[in-house]
Amino acid sequence: MSPYPEALRQRVERYLEGLRFAREPGVSGLDEAMRYSLLAGGKRIRPVLALATAGALGADAEEVMPLAGAIELIHTYSLIHDDLPAMDDDDLRRGRPTCHKAFGENVAILAGDGLYAEAFRLLLTEQRGEPARVLAAGAELAAATAADGMVGGQYIDVTETALPGADGLRHLHELKTGRLIGASVGCVLLLVGSAEDARMREFRSFASELGVLFQIVDDILDVTGTEAALGKTQGSDARHGKRTYVSEYGVDQARALALASYDQARATLSRAAPDGARELEQITDFIFTRTS
Amino acid sequence: MSPYPEALRQRVERYLEGLRFAREPGVSGLDEAMRYSLLAGGKRIRPVLALATAGALGADAEEVMPLAGAIELIHTYSLIHDDLPAMDDDDLRRGRPTCHKAFGENVAILAGDGLYAEAFRLLLTEQRGEPARVLAAGAELAAATAADGMVGGQYIDVTETALPGADGLRHLHELKTGRLIGASVGCVLLLVGSAEDARMREFRSFASELGVLFQIVDDILDVTGTEAALGKTQGSDARHGKRTYVSEYGVDQARALALASYDQARATLSRAAPDGARELEQITDFIFTRTS
Numbered sequence: 001m002s003p004y005p006e007a008l009r010q011r012v013e014r015y016l017e018g019l020r021f022a023r024e025p026g027v028s029g030l031d032e033a034m035r036y037s038l039l040a041g042g043k044r045i046r047p048v049l050a051l052a053t054a055g056a057l058g059a060d061a062e063e064v065m066p067l068a069g070a071i072e073l074i075h076t077y078s079l080i081h082d083d084l085p086a087m088d089d090d091d092l093r094r095g096r097p098t099c100h101k102a103f104g105e106n107v108a109i110l111a112g113d114g115l116y117a118e119a120f121r122l123l124l125t126e127q128r129g130e131p132a133r134v135l136a137a138g139a140e141l142a143a144a145t146a147a148d149g150m151v152g153g154q155y156i157d158v159t160e161t162a163l164p165g166a167d168g169l170r171h172l173h174e175l176k177t178g179r180l181i182g183a184s185v186g187c188v189l190l191l192v193g194s195a196e197d198a199r200m201r202e203f204r205s206f207a208s209e210l211g212v213l214f215q216i217v218d219d220i221l222d223v224t225g226t227e228a229a230l231g232k233t234q235g236s237d238a239r240h241g242k243r244t245y246v247s248e249y250g251v252d253q254a255r256a257l258a259l260a261s262y263d264q265a266r267a268t269l270s271r272a273a274p275d276g277a278r279e280l281e282q283i284t285d286f287i288f289t290r291t292s
Numbered sequence: 293m294s295p296y297p298e299a300l301r302q303r304v305e306r307y308l309e310g311l312r313f314a315r316e317p318g319v320s321g322l323d324e325a326m327r328y329s330l331l332a333g334g335k336r337i338r339p340v341l342a343l344a345t346a347g348a349l350g351a352d353a354e355e356v357m358p359l360a361g362a363i364e365l366i367h368t369y370s371l372i373h374d375d376l377p378a379m380d381d382d383d384l385r386r387g388r389p390t391c392h393k394a395f396g397e398n399v400a401i402l403a404g405d406g407l408y409a410e411a412f413r414l415l416l417t418e419q420r421g422e423p424a425r426v427l428a429a430g431a432e433l434a435a436a437t438a439a440d441g442m443v444g445g446q447y448i449d450v451t452e453t454a455l456p457g458a459d460g461l462r463h464l465h466e467l468k469t470g471r472l473i474g475a476s477v478g479c480v481l482l483l484v485g486s487a488e489d490a491r492m493r494e495f496r497s498f499a500s501e502l503g504v505l506f507q508i509v510d511d512i513l514d515v516t517g518t519e520a521a522l523g524k525t526q527g528s529d530a531r532h533g534k535r536t537y538v539s540e541y542g543v544d545q546a547r548a549l550a551l552a553s554y555d556q557a558r559a560t561l562s563r564a565a566p567d568g569a570r571e572l573e574q575i576t577d578f579i580f581t582r583t584s
Contacts, residue, residue, distance in 0.1 A: 022439035022447075024467060030439055030447040048419055048482070081405060086397035105378035106450045109401065113373060114490055117438035120412055124431040131423035138430060139416040140414055146409035147314035147322055151402050155314075155322040158398045175316060 004286045005048055005279040008061060012047045015065050016072060033103040033111040034118070038076045040094040043290075045283065046184040047072045049210075052279035053185045053203065056272075059192040066126035067137060067191060070119040071184050076146055077115035078154070078180075080108055087158055088240060116145075129191050137187040144183035149175055162243060169243055170212070176198050178211030178220075185210075202272035206280075209265040214287050216258040219244035223251060226292060262288040296335065296578045297571040300343045300353060304336045307357050308364060309553035313410050325395040325403040326410070332386040335582075337575065338476040339364045340571035341502075345477045346497065348564075351484040358418035359429060359483060362411040363476050366437055369407035370446070370472075372400055379450055380421055380532060408437075408461045421483050428481040441467055454535060461535055462504070469510075470503030477502075494564035498572075505553040506579050511536035512546050517584060554580040 016038055022031035051061035083090040083098040084105065091101050100108035123141065127134050143149055153176025155161070162168040185207035185264035189200050222237045223246050237244045245254040265284050269277060308330055314323035339360035343353035375382040375390040376397065383393050392400035415433065419426050435441055446469025447453070454460040477499035481492050514529045515538050529536045537546040557576050561569060 022444050024440045024444055025463065026448045026453040026460070027439060027444040027467075029451060029453065030444060033440065081401060086401060107447065109373060109376065109378060110447050110450070112405075113408070114439040114447075116408060117434055117441075117443055121431065121434035121438050124427055124434055129535065133429045135416055135427055135430075139413065140341055140425075142409055142413035142416055146413050147319060147326065147406040149409070151320040151406040151409055152314050152322060155399065155406075156318045156403050158402070160320060161318040161321065168318070171317065175319075191454045231368040242489045 003282060004043065004055075005052060005282050006278060008048045008051045009044050011051070011061065011065070012044045012068060012072065015069050016044075018071065019118075021114060029103075030107065030110060030114060033099055033107050033184075034115055036102060037080050037093075037099045038073065038115065040096060042094060043286070044072060045077055045214075046181060046286065049181070049184040049207075049283055050188050052277070052283060053188040054192055056203075056277035056280055057188070057192050061074065063128065064188050064191055066122050066128075067141075067187055068184075069125075070141065071180065071187075072125040073119035073122065074141070074150075075180060077112040077119070078145075078150060078230045080112040080115070081284070082154060084108060087154075088236065090236060095241060127191070133191050136190040140187050140190060141183050142227060144179040144186075150177075151180040153177070153179070157242070160241075160243075163262070166248060169245065169248055170244075173215040177215055178208060181211040181214060182207045188285040199272055202268055206272050209261060209268055210284060210287060213258060213261040213265055213284070216245045216254055216261060217287060217290065219246045220248070220251060220254050220258065221290070221292065258288065295574060297340055297574050299346060300340045300571060301336050303343065303353065303357070304339045304364065306337075307361050311410075311414075313406060321395075322399065322402060322406060325391055325399050326406055328394060328402060329372050329385075329391045332363065332388060334386060335578070336364060337506075337579065338367055341473070341476040341499075341572075341575055342429070342480050344569070344575055345480040346484055348495075348569035348572055349480070349484050349486070355420065356450075356480050356483055358414050358420075359433075359479055360476075361473065362415040362419075362433065363479075365407045365411040365414065366433070366442075367429065367472060369404040369411070370437075370442060372404040372407070374446060376400060379446075380528065382528060406419060419483070425483050428482040431476050432479050432482060436471040436478075438557060441471040445469070445471070447461065451534075452535075458540060461540055463539065464535075465507040466500075468505065469507055470500060473503040473506060474499045491564055494560055498557060498560040498564050501553060501557040502576060502579060505550060505557055505576070508537045508546055508550040509555060509579060509582065511538050512543060512550065513582070513584065514538070515543060550580065 021034050038154060050064055050068040050071060054061050054064045079093060080099045082088050083093055084100055090098055099111055123138055145151060153172055156172045157176055162172040185203055189203055193200055269280055313326050342356055342360040342363060346353050346356045371385060372391045374380050375385055376392055382390055391403055415430055445464055449465045449468055454464040477495055481495055485492055537549060561572055
C-alpha cells in the first residue's frame with residue numbers, strides 16, 4: 001500500500017497557515033474562530049486531490065494552490081455549519097470542541113459565512129491563469145456548493161427528504177460530499193487541463209467514483225471507528241437515525257461495495273492517466289484504507 | 293422630490309421571480325425557503341443602484357442584471373442569517389414571519405448558505421462581459437461580503453466589539469452595510485466602466501456616502517417608524533442595546549447628520565455624472581426621505 005502524498009499535504013498546511021482573513025479593527029475574534037476550525041488538522045484530502053490532479057496534468061501543483069485553499073475553506077465552512085445545534089448538534093470535531101462550542105453559535109455561523117466568502121475572494125483574487133479559465137473554475141465551484149450541490153445535499157440530509165432506496169442514498173451523498181470532491185478535480189481540469197475531452201471525462205468519472213468511495217468508507221468508519229481515531233463522536237449517524245450505506249446494506253455488504261468502488265476508481269484513473277499518476281493513486285488508496 | 297426609479301425596480305423583480313435554484317429531487321423545500329425570503333418585496337435598493345449606475349455610465353441596464361441579481365441574493369442571505377435566533381432573533385421581516393420562523397432554523401441557515409452560493413453561480417455563469425472584468429467584479433463582491441466586509445460588520449455588531457465613539461459606529465456600519473452598497477456601484481464600474489479614474493473615484497465616493505446616509509436613516513426609522521410601515525419589529529435596535537446614530541447623537545442630531553450626508557452624496561454624484569444621472573438622484577432622494 002502506497003503512503004499518502006504527505007509532501008502535498010504539508011504544502012497545503014503551510015499555505016492555509018499563512019492565510020489571514022480579518023484585519024479590520026474589532027474583527028480579530030472572527031479571524032480566530034475561522035482559523036481555529038481551518039487549522040484543526042486533517043488529511044486535507046480535497047486540496048491535496050486538486051494539487052495531485054494538477055501534477056497528473058503536467059502542471060506545477062503550486063499553480064493551483066489558491067483554488068486548493070479555497071476548496072478547503074469551503075469544506076471547513078460546511079463542517080462548521082453541519083455541526084451547529086440546529087443541524088447535527090455535534091460537540092466534537094477532530095478531537096476538539098466544535099466551533100460553536102468554542103466560540104458561541106453566533107460566531108460559528110459567521111465563521112462559516114466568512115470562510116465561504118473568503119474562499120471566493122481567494123480564488124477570484126489570487127488564482128493565476130487566463131481569466132476565462134479562472135471564471136470557469138469559480139462557476140464550477142459555486143455550482144458544486146449551491147442549492148443543487150453541497151447545500152442541497154445537506155438540506156436533504158437534515159430534513160430527511162432523500163428518495164427511498166439505494167438510489168436516494170447515493171443521490172444524497174453525490175450532492176452532499178460528491179460534488180465538492182468532484183470539483184476538486186473538475187476545477188483543476190478547467191484551470192490547467194487540455195481540450196483532450198476523452199481524458200478529461202475520465203478524470204471526472206474518477207473524481208465522481210472517489211466521492212462514492214469516500215462516503216461508503218465514511219459510513220463504515222462511523223460504525224467501526226473509535227472516537228479517539230475519528231476525533232468526533234462515534235455512531236453519530238445512527239444516533240441521528242441517518243440512512244447510510246451501513247444502515248442500508250449492513251457492514252459486510254458495505255465493505256464489498258467499497259472494494260468494488262475502489263477497483264472502479266483505480267481502473268478509471270488508469271484510463272485518465274495511462275502513464276500513471278502516483279499521487280492520485282495514493283489518495284485513492286488512502287481513502288479506501290483510512291481508519292479515521 | 294423625484295420618484296423612485298420604479299421601472300428598474302420592476303425589471304429586478306421580474307428577473308428575481310424568474311430564478312430557480314434547486315431542481316434536484318428532494319431539494320424543492322430549500323428552493324421554496326430561498327424564494328420565500330428573496331421574493332418578499334422591498335425596494336431592491338442595491339440592484340436598482342447597480343442598474344442605475346450602468347445607465348449613468350451609458351450602458352444598458354440589462355447588461356448587468358446577473359450582477360444586480362447576485363447582489364440582491366446576497367442581501368437576502370444576510371437578512372436571513374441576521375434574523376436567526378443566535379443572532380438578532382427577529383420574528384418578523386417585511387411584514388411576514390422570518391425564514392427560520394416559517395421553515396425552521398436548520399432550513400433557514402441552509403437557505404442563506406444557498407443564496408450566497410447561488411449569487412456567485414449567477415454572477416460567474418450568467419454575467420456577460422470580458423472575463424477579466426467579470427472576474428474583477430466577482431473579486432470585489434467576495435471581498436465586500438467577507439471577513440473584512442459584511443460578515444465582519446455583522447460580527448462586530450453581534451459581539452459588540454465596535455471601537456468606542458462615533459468612529460467605531462461608523463466603522464461598524466461601513467463594514468456591515470456600506471461595503472455591499474459600495475459594491476453595488478463598484479462592481480458595475482469594473483464591468484462597464486471606463487478608465488477615467490477621476491470620475492470612477494467620484495462614483496465610489498458617492499456610493500460610500502450613500503451607505504452612510506442609508507444607515508443614519510435606518511437608525512432613525514427604527515425609532516420613529518411604525519411596525520406596519522417597517523414590516524419588522526420597531527425599536528429592535530434599542531431592545532438589543534445596539535449602538536446607533538440615534539443612541540449616539542439623539543434623533544434631532546441624527547436628522548441633521550442625515551441631511552449633511554444627503555447633501556454630500558448629491559454633490560459627489562454631480563461630480564461623478566456632470567450631465568446628470570436622474571435615476572441615481574432618485575435613489576439618493578429615496579434613501580433620504582423613505583419612511584420604511
